Amino acid sequence: MTNNPISRRNFLGLAAGAAGAAALAACGSSGPSNSGGGSTGGGGGAASYWSLSGPPGEPYRQAAIDRFNKANPDSKITPTFFQNDAYKQKIKTALGANQGPTMIWGWGGGGLKEYVNSNQVEDLTDWLAQNAAVKDKILSSSFGAGTVNNKVYALPVETVQPIVLFYNKEAFSKIGAEPPKSWGEIMSLVPKFNAQKIAPFSLAGQSRWTNMMWLEFLLDRTAGSEVFDRVFAGEKDAWSDPAVLDMLQKVQDLVKANGFIKGFSSIAADSNADQALLYTGKAAMMVHGSWSYGIQKEQGGNFVKDGKLGWMNFPPVEGGKGDPTNTVGNPGQYLSISSKATAEAKETAKKFFSTTLVDDEEKAGWVKSGGVPVLKGAESLFTGDDAQFLKDMAGIANGAKTFAQSWDQALSPTAAETLLDNIAKLFQLQVSPQQWVDAMNGVIGK
Amino acid sequence: MTTIAPPVVRTKEPSRSSGGRSGSVLWMALPAFVWFVIFGIVPLLGVLALSFTTWNGIGEIQPSGLDSWKATLTDPGLPHALWVTFLIMALSWAVQTPMSILIGVFLATSKRYREFLAVLFFIPLLLSSAAIAITYKALLDPNFGLGTGLGIELLNQDWLGNSTLAMATLIFIVSWQFIPFHSLIYQGAVRQIPTSMYEASQIDGAGRVRQFFSITLPQLKYTIITSSTLMVVGSLTFFDLIYVLTAGGPGDATRALALLMYQQGFQANLMGPASAIAVILVLVGLGLSLLLRRLGGRGDESQLEGA
Numbered sequence: 001m002t003n004n005p006i007s008r009r010n011f012l013g014l015a016a017g018a019a020g021a022a023a024l025a026a027c028g029s030s031g032p033s034n035s036g037g038g039s040t041g042g043g044g045g046a047a048s049y050w051s052l053s054g055p056p057g058e059p060y061r062q063a064a065i066d067r068f069n070k071a072n073p074d075s076k077i078t079p080t081f082f083q084n085d086a087y088k089q090k091i092k093t094a095l096g097a098n099q100g101p102t103m104i105w106g107w108g109g110g111g112l113k114e115y116v117n118s119n120q121v122e123d124l125t126d127w128l129a130q131n132a133a134v135k136d137k138i139l140s141s142s143f144g145a146g147t148v149n150n151k152v153y154a155l156p157v158e159t160v161q162p163i164v165l166f167y168n169k170e171a172f173s174k175i176g177a178e179p180p181k182s183w184g185e186i187m188s189l190v191p192k193f194n195a196q197k198i199a200p201f202s203l204a205g206q207s208r209w210t211n212m213m214w215l216e217f218l219l220d221r222t223a224g225s226e227v228f229d230r231v232f233a234g235e236k237d238a239w240s241d242p243a244v245l246d247m248l249q250k251v252q253d254l255v256k257a258n259g260f261i262k263g264f265s266s267i268a269a270d271s272n273a274d275q276a277l278l279y280t281g282k283a284a285m286m287v288h289g290s291w292s293y294g295i296q297k298e299q300g301g302n303f304v305k306d307g308k309l310g311w312m313n314f315p316p317v318e319g320g321k322g323d324p325t326n327t328v329g330n331p332g333q334y335l336s337i338s339s340k341a342t343a344e345a346k347e348t349a350k351k352f353f354s355t356t357l358v359d360d361e362e363k364a365g366w367v368k369s370g371g372v373p374v375l376k377g378a379e380s381l382f383t384g385d386d387a388q389f390l391k392d393m394a395g396i397a398n399g400a401k402t403f404a405q406s407w408d409q410a411l412s413p414t415a416a417e418t419l420l421d422n423i424a425k426l427f428q429l430q431v432s433p434q435q436w437v438d439a440m441n442g443v444i445g446k
Numbered sequence: 447m448t449t450i451a452p453p454v455v456r457t458k459e460p461s462r463s464s465g466g467r468s469g470s471v472l473w474m475a476l477p478a479f480v481w482f483v484i485f486g487i488v489p490l491l492g493v494l495a496l497s498f499t500t501w502n503g504i505g506e507i508q509p510s511g512l513d514s515w516k517a518t519l520t521d522p523g524l525p526h527a528l529w530v531t532f533l534i535m536a537l538s539w540a541v542q543t544p545m546s547i548l549i550g551v552f553l554a555t556s557k558r559y560r561e562f563l564a565v566l567f568f569i570p571l572l573l574s575s576a577a578i579a580i581t582y583k584a585l586l587d588p589n590f591g592l593g594t595g596l597g598i599e600l601l602n603q604d605w606l607g608n609s610t611l612a613m614a615t616l617i618f619i620v621s622w623q624f625i626p627f628h629s630l631i632y633q634g635a636v637r638q639i640p641t642s643m644y645e646a647s648q649i650d651g652a653g654r655v656r657q658f659f660s661i662t663l664p665q666l667k668y669t670i671i672t673s674s675t676l677m678v679v680g681s682l683t684f685f686d687l688i689y690v691l692t693a694g695g696p697g698d699a700t701r702a703l704a705l706l707m708y709q710q711g712f713q714a715n716l717m718g719p720a721s722a723i724a725v726i727l728v729l730v731g732l733g734l735s736l737l738l739r740r741l742g743g744r745g746d747e748s749q750l751e752g753a
Contacts, residue, residue: 089712096504114715118505205607206693263588265696266606273590282589413502417714421698428609428697 045075045344047102047352050091053081054272056294056369057158063365068356075348077103083270085207092413095120095338102341103349107409108145108154108334114413116148121336125151127350137358142332142374145405155353156332159371160397161290163213163329163406167310171198171284179310183221183250183317190259193284199261201254202283204274206266208420209408211427213287214254216328216407217314218247224322225402232410234445239437243321248426248433250317255427265428272299279303287314289329290393293386294370305385313396327396328404332374372397418443490728497721503711514718518710524723526698527706528730533613534620534702535681541621542628542677543670549625550632551662564633571626579690582619606692609699616688616700620681628673635669636662671742675735682731703727 051061058081069076080101082090087105094100095115104121106112115121128135134155142156167179175196180186186200193200204210219227223243230238254260261283267273272295277283279300286292293311297304316324335357337349356362358375366373367381372394382390397403408416422439425431431439500510518524553564570578585592586605593601605615643661652660685704688694694701694709701709703723711720 092503092712092715114502115504118502120504206695261589262602263604263607266583266586266588266604266612266692268693273587277589413713413715417709421709424695425697428695428699430609430697 045342045348047075047077047341047345047348049077049079049103049105049352050087050094050101051079051081051105052084052087054083054295055298056291056371060158060362060365060369064356064362067359067361068352071355072348072351075344075351077348077352085268085270098340100338100340102338102345103352104336104338106154106334106336107330107406108156108332109405109409110412110416111409112146112154112334112336113148115336116153119339121153122339122346123151123153124155124337128152128155131354134354134358137375139332139374139376141403145331145409146334154334154336155357156374157335157357158333159291159366159369159373160332160393161330161371162327162393162396162400162403163217163287163289163314164311164327164393164396165285165287165314166278166292166296167285167312168278168281168283169308169310171281172310174198179312180315182315183218183320186259186315187254187257189284190254190257194258198281199277199283200259200285201261202274202277202286203260203264204267204269205260205264205424205427207269208424209406210269210274210288211423212407212420213289213328214251215247215423216404217287218250218317219244219322220326220328220402220404221314221317221322221324222247222250222320225326225404228404228407231440231444236444237441238444239440244437245433248436251426252429252433255429260427265424275299279309291371293389297370297386311389311392323401325396325400326402326404327400328406330409331397331403331405412446414446415443493721493724493728496717497719497725499718499721501717502715503717504715510718514716514722517716518719518722518726521719523698523701523706524726527701527703527723530613530698530700531682531702531704531730534616534684534700535678537613537617538620538624538681539674539677541617542625543674545621545625546628546673547632547663547666547670549629551636551658553629553633554636567626567629569626570623571630573623575623575686576690578619578623579687582615583691586615607696609696612692612696612699616691619691620684620687623687624677624680628677631669631673632666635666639665668742671738675738678734678738679731682727682734703730 049065052058061081062079065077065079091100091104091106095104095118100120104115106115112121138156139160142160143152146152146154146156165179171193172179175189175192175198177189177192180189190200216228223241227238227241227243261267261277267277274286274288275292275295276299278286279296293304293309296309300309303309313324313327316322335353337346341349363373363375363378364381366375367378367386367390370386370389372378372390379391379394382394404410408420411419419440422431422436426433426436496507497514498509498511499507500513501507549567553560553567583606584590588602588604588607591602593599593603603611606612639662643665644657647657647661683704684702685708688700688702688705689708692700694705704727707720707723707727710716710723
């Protein structure tokens with residue numbers, strides 16, 4: 001046993017490696033946390049703000065903060081921007097470590113509910129009651145996903161984002177076809193596009209929530225919004241509905257018919273490769289959130305300007321019970337105030353909420369980004385190149401009988417992860433529709 | 447060879463391990479020990495404690511007995527993740543070891559052009575895993591990748607979107623990244639083999655191949671064990687490369703234990719089960735490392751007998 005020291009070193013090194021990995025993961029990277037929750041904050045109520053990076057939103061978020069900082073030099077807001085998928089984990093880790101920002105950007109729904117249950121965010125109900133002028137400027141339909149147990153914990157900001165079917169007009173003229181008006185037409189377009197070596201649909205499957213949008217629409221069109229409402233309400237075995245099996249079968253039929261671009265399951269949405277496939281003409285159609293318009297305008301050269309991008313609400317399914325005006329997506333983005341922030345920082349945040357975030361420049365900025373603002377009375381601003389798109393999006397959002405929130409945002413993070421995991425396996429044909437239903441019934445109400 | 451085991455070595459043993467110098471050696475281990483307790487033992491105990499709780503990562507930590515363990519051990523994702531982990535381990539070992547030994551032996555000879563090649567071989571080791579993963583992801587993109595760029599349709603496979611191909615691609619990238627490191631270890635080890643052995647065998651009429659199998663490989667025994675331990679234990683903790691490259695996908699085709707732990711803890715907000723997986727990861731690693739030590743046999747036999 002003369003080599004004992006070596007063996008112990010191996011042993012210790014290994015333990016250190018594994019434990020270190022776990023510890024690093026547990027600590028997480030708290031990220032740049034300037035005047036984060038627990039700290040006492042500088043004089044004048046400096047506040048921090050975390051949100052998403054990249055087009056189309058980041059320039060307008062930055063502009064709002066610059067505007068506020070200019071008007072309030074004593075109580076500056078420091079922004080930090082993160083990539084979409086990375087942000088979702090980062091914000092949780094930071095909040096768990098009491099290193100969160102003063103203002104927490106989010107999607108409302110199940111994620112917000114978890115913050116509320118952990119006493120991480122301020123109740124804004126009373127503040128909004130005292131500042132009725134602020135509340136009146138925002139679309140009332142956007143408050144739903146920011147409300148938990150009848151109390152408002154997050155202010156709707158930025159834009160209303162329905163998910164729509166985008167298409168490349170050039171690709172359609174190449175095969176001499178019209179945009180699909182029904183599910184049957186979609187399925188018959190698939191072989192036509194494939195014959196021309198154009199992928200029928202672009203999809204960033206690695207991000208998983210991109211696949212989910214298909215299920216949301218197909219379920220709604222076949223069975224209406226009630227099925228998911230029952231899941232959301234936590235009813236036992238709510239996924240065991242024949243319409244769900246039918247919808248899942250339709251998805252797998254489309255996958256098997258090569259409806260999606262080759263290699264879709266390794267494409268991540270964060271790099272916007274899915275949008276690139278559409279504007280480069282490698283794919284003919286794409287189901288995506290309305291924010292994609294701003295990305296394609298920014299990155300797609302003259303594609304949008306030359307009028308080659310088309311859009312429409314998801315078409316109905318033959319014999320389906322769902323109202324074809326229904327849509328899903330984000331009824332708004334949401335800003336909460338950390339309950340761990342200092343009183344001064346909270347004041348700064350509230351001032352930001354009641355002044356900059358509801359001013360006319362904010363409204364005009366989001367319109368310019370290619371989005372429909374959550375602020376009322378934006379219709380008069382729909383002019384110029386984007387007018388038609390903005391009018392259509394406002395029409396879809398306001399004309400929808402039901403504007404459902406995206407499933408992964410509506411559900412708790414635990415249920416959402418199982419959902420996304422099973423959706424990825426469904427698209428990979430790793431699970432059958434029945435296995436999918438069984439797995440999802442297991443996490444209802446969790 | 448064991449017949450001429452020299453007693454000299456044995457008499458030296460006691461004086462080495464229990465001599466007067468051990469007192470002064472112990473304190474030298476102190477800084478490392480303190481560091482290890484703070485960053486190794488304490489978090490490990492923390493993870494162990496967390497595995498008996500329910501915690502969503504942001505709220506209150508609630509003790510919940512064996513709930514997390516039950517949830518983890520009945521999750522069908524666990525055996526799958528274990529299988530993926532072992533597959534990555536076995537395949538990357540099987541690819542890396544022969545390649546590393548051959549390259550190491552090749553580079554051990556001091557010739558100018560080989561020294562130049564050694565520098566080139568070393569380059570992948572200088573890059574971070576995340577950078578490698580992002581680069582490969584871009585190169586292997588089925589629509590905008592290398593195949594399209596060079597106009598070679600054959601390269602436009604669904605490298606990361608097909609379960610089998612994704613695993614093969616992962617093994618290739620892991621090997622590409624770590625073969626230089628292990629070659630370096632073997633290069634050093636080969637240079638330590640006394641030239642007299644080769645000279646003697648030459649006189650006996652042994653050729654190059656015979657020399658390789660009868661002298662080089664047996665002499666590299668302990669190096670192979672060290673290098674294998676590093677590979678096996680290292681592959682347990684692969685995370686960054688897989689996460690950036692495939693995020694565990696497609697589906698769950700490349701979801702190894704470390705990724706399952708991350709998914710449970712940071713995406714599903716189930717810190718309890720994630721900690722249980724972390725504990726399993728530590729146990730598996732310890733078991734493997736001890737097993738490899740055993741395979742190495744007793745460490746007191748000399749390799750230089752007769753040299």
